[in-house]
Amino acid sequence: MMALKISVRNVLRNRRRSAMTTAAIALGTAAVLLLGALMTYIILDFQTSTVRRTGHLAIFKQGYFQFGSGNPVAYGISGYTSVINQVLRDPELAPMVAVATPMQTVFGIAGNSETNTSKTFMGQGIVPADRLRMRRWNAYGLEVSTGTKPPLQADDGGIIGLGLARMLGMCEELDVPDCPRRPDSSAASPQTPSEFDDLIRRESQAGNAEPSQKRRVDLLAATAQGAPNVVSLQVERAEFQGVKDLDDAYVIMQLPLAQRLLYGRGEPKVTGILLQLLHTDQIAPARARLSALFSQDKLDLEVRDFVELTPFYKQAVAFFAFIFTFVALVIGVIVLFTILNTMSMAVMERTSEIGTSRALGVQRSTVQAQFVLEGTLLGIAGATFGVLLAGLIVVVINHSGVTWTPPVSAGAIPLQLYLFNNPPLVAGAWISLVGIAAVAAVWPAYRAARLPVVDALRHV
Amino acid sequence: MLEVQNVSKIYLDGSVCVEALREVNLSLGAECFSMLVGPSGSGKTTLLNLIGAIDTPSSGAISIAGHNITSLDDRRLTAFRAKHIGFIFQNFNLLPMLSAHENVEYALLGTDLSAAQRRARTAETLEAVGLTQHAHHRPNQMSGGQRQRVAVARALVKRPSIVLADEPTANLDSAMGASMVRLMREMQAQYRTTFIFSTHDPELMRHADQLIFIRDGRVELGATAREGSTP
Numbered sequence: 173m174m175a176l177k178i179s180v181r182n183v184l185r186n187r188r189r190s191a192m193t194t195a196a197i198a199l200g201t202a203a204v205l206l207l208g209a210l211m212t213y214i215i216l217d218f219q220t221s222t223v224r225r226t227g228h229l230a231i232f233k234q235g236y237f238q239f240g241s242g243n244p245v246a247y248g249i250s251g252y253t254s255v256i257n258q259v260l261r262d263p264e265l266a267p268m269v270a271v272a273t274p275m276q277t278v279f280g281i282a283g284n285s286e287t288n289t290s291k292t293f294m295g296q297g298i299v300p301a302d303r304l305r306m307r308r309w310n311a312y313g314l315e316v317s318t319g320t321k322p323p324l325q326a327d328d329g330g331i332i333g334l335g336l337a338r339m340l341g342m343c344e345e346l347d348v349p350d351c352p353r354r355p356d357s358s359a360a361s362p363q364t365p366s367e368f369d370d371l372i373r374r375e376s377q378a379g380n381a382e383p384s385q386k387r388r389v390d391l392l393a394a395t396a397q398g399a400p401n402v403v404s405l406q407v408e409r410a411e412f413q414g415v416k417d418l419d420d421a422y423v424i425m426q427l428p429l430a431q432r433l434l435y436g437r438g439e440p441k442v443t444g445i446l447l448q449l450l451h452t453d454q455i456a457p458a459r460a461r462l463s464a465l466f467s468q469d470k471l472d473l474e475v476r477d478f479v480e481l482t483p484f485y486k487q488a489v490a491f492f493a494f495i496f497t498f499v500a501l502v503i504g505v506i507v508l509f510t511i512l513n514t515m516s517m518a519v520m521e522r523t524s525e526i527g528t529s530r531a532l533g534v535q536r537s538t539v540q541a542q543f544v545l546e547g548t549l550l551g552i553a554g555a556t557f558g559v560l561l562a563g564l565i566v567v568v569i570n571h572s573g574v575t576w577t578p579p580v581s582a583g584a585i586p587l588q589l590y591l592f593n594n595p596p597l598v599a600g601a602w603i604s605l606v607g608i609a610a611v612a613a614v615w616p617a618y619r620a621a622r623l624p625v626v627d628a629l630r631h632v
Numbered sequence: 633m634l635e636v637q638n639v640s641k642i643y644l645d646g647s648v649c650v651e652a653l654r655e656v657n658l659s660l661g662a663e664c665f666s667m668l669v670g671p672s673g674s675g676k677t678t679l680l681n682l683i684g685a686i687d688t689p690s691s692g693a694i695s696i697a698g699h700n701i702t703s704l705d706d707r708r709l710t711a712f713r714a715k716h717i718g719f720i721f722q723n724f725n726l727l728p729m730l731s732a733h734e735n736v737e738y739a740l741l742g743t744d745l746s747a748a749q750r751r752a753r754t755a756e757t758l759e760a761v762g763l764t765q766h767a768h769h770r771p772n773q774m775s776g777g778q779r780q781r782v783a784v785a786r787a788l789v790k791r792p793s794i795v796l797a798d799e800p801t802a803n804l805d806s807a808m809g810a811s812m813v814r815l816m817r818e819m820q821a822q823y824r825t826t827f828i829f830s831t832h833d834p835e836l837m838r839h840a841d842q843l844i845f846i847r848d849g850r851v852e853l854g855a856t857a858r859e860g861s862t863p
Binding site: 173174177178181182185524525527528529530531532533534535536538624625626629 | 681684686687706707710711712713714715717719721725727728729730734737738739741742747786790
């Protein structure tokens with residue numbers, strides 16, 4: 173108690189220096205917390221948008237993840253509705269699952285007979301109602317838009333990327349922005365397959381030539397039996413997909429349409445079943461349970477999580493973690509040297525007192541502990557003020573209405589720093605800064621304790 | 633009580649060896665009020681530092697209350713000082729951020745006393761030096777004489793075997809100095825402690841039971857009557 177009293181008074185003795193040191197630690201702590209809060213927000217926002225799109229887990233036929241993307245038809249899941257029902261009725265899984273929805277991946281060629289253009293596409297057949305529910309997932313309470321655009325309406329309705337719409341010459345019909353006049357198609361794409369042109373022409377002639385025909389796209393793909401098949405997609409709108417390569421090729425359609433394209437009149441299958449859980453923390457138990465069920469029922473299925481399905485997510489998280497660590501280290505070093513300097517000056521100024529204490533019978537270890545305690549007190553004060561400062565700044569920013577556009581996002585969203593719901597970040601930063609302050613005081617404290625008593629007493 | 637045998641102390645000042653003490657021999661009995669007298673640079677402070685176990689002799693041995701302190705490591709020497717040695721410094725050396733009471737109690741931190749015992753002992757000692765009313769004053773709120781009284785209380789509070797006072801009146805006027813010496817004598821008598829008091833003030837020598845003259849690092853005269861005769 174006496175030691176604490178002495179330390180507090182020593183800290184308060186040179187108020188200006190202690191205030192400056194505390195301010196430096198507080199600024200360092202606040203900087204680390206603000207950066208951490210921003211990084212956390214970006215990662216959680218990214219996770220939220222990813223989980224809204226892909227769910228947490230995906231059930232595939234064994235081998236699809238590694239080999240199936242080149243030929244999704246070969247890895248179709250038969251009887252997928254029974255698998256979904258089994259998941260939703262399982263007493264362990266059901267409380268964790270928010271949405272279980274099938275999807276079918278399609279690759280092929282999209283063509284517009286009106287403009288005589290075509291482009292390879294990558295598409296997905298989905299259940300719009302399920303996707304609408306998935307878009308509402310917000311386990312972290314972020315102010316992230318759930319989207320105002322309606323899901324697909326018509327049975328043959330679809331959504332395509334802005335880039336694909338531009339390439340198919342559908343700028344006016346779909347209100348595509350930044351859509352200059354297309355270069356001469358004969359020069360730009362002389363490789364349009366003549367068989368595909370013929371097929372499209374036949375389909376167009378067989379169908380109705382109504383005004384809505386201008387918003388129609390014909391999709392060509394090989395069926396499970398290897399025969400070419402064509403379906404007509406009524407494009408309801410074009411949406412930016414975030415990444416140009418994806419935007420230039422993406423097609424979303426109703427699941428039955430995709431199944432009709434790939435399986436014709438055969439048994440409809442799906443490429444995968446997406447599971448969106450109530451919370452990301454449930455991935456491990458849900459995955460384990462699914463694996464147990466598949467093993468028990470001898471189903472040739474495997475489970476992948478969204479991190480495996482979206483390698484960019486993992487890379488982005490690692491990138492942000494690296495930046496955070498680097499900046500935090502730099503700040504930590506600055507704080508360390510600030511404390512080191514302050515405590516070294518304190519030792520120099522109090523050399524005579526150190527000599528007196530030692531002459532009175534105070535052990536070296538006690539002197540050393542005294543200075544480390546003083547450094548720690550400065551750290552506690554600075555880190556605590558830093559937390560309060562960061563909290564204040566976060567409140568101001570979160571209520572300022574500032575917006576930003578995250579990477580791989582279609583639009584701007586409100587900027588929110590994720591601090592108050594993030595106890596590990598706050599506790600981690602506080603403990604780290606206090607720890608740095610304590611460690612920084614060790615060397616000056618060691619020097620103080622090792623001063624020869626006679627020399628210290630003689631010091632003026 | 634105190635045995636100093638063939639003690640020498642050599643400092644290295646740059647590349648020059650300075651012999652501060654030369655083959656000093658000294659023997660003091662218990663409960664003795666001794667004055668160490670000599671001109672500046674004669675080795676008074678060096679001898680007090682060695683006896684006070686805050687410095688180590690280059691050769692020779694020092695024994696206090698039956699303990700040979702020259703063979704102890706730093707931890708044991710510190711513990712020995714905490715229990716057996718009281719210091720009174722010329723500049724008082726009070727810790728500025730502590731009150732008079734806390735300064736005195738601070739000297740008891742290295743002892744086995746409980747907090748309650750420490751407080752009681754501190755209050756008793758402060759009362760003995762007449763500072764009860766100033767117990768909660770900080771050093772900068774007290775006069776030089778009051779500060780030195782706190783220093784005396786701090787030196788005596790642990791009831792040490794020996795109290796070493798290195799020119800404790802040098803920063804006081806003559807009346808205050810004489811008053812301080814009288815106080816120390818009273819305390820020495822009350823607590824039956826051995827005092828060694830260094831000074832070069834002839835006026836104060838008459839208060840000593842024993843005078844120890846030191847010149848050029850040598851003790852010239854070991855024992856003199858209280859009347860204050862000089863060599």
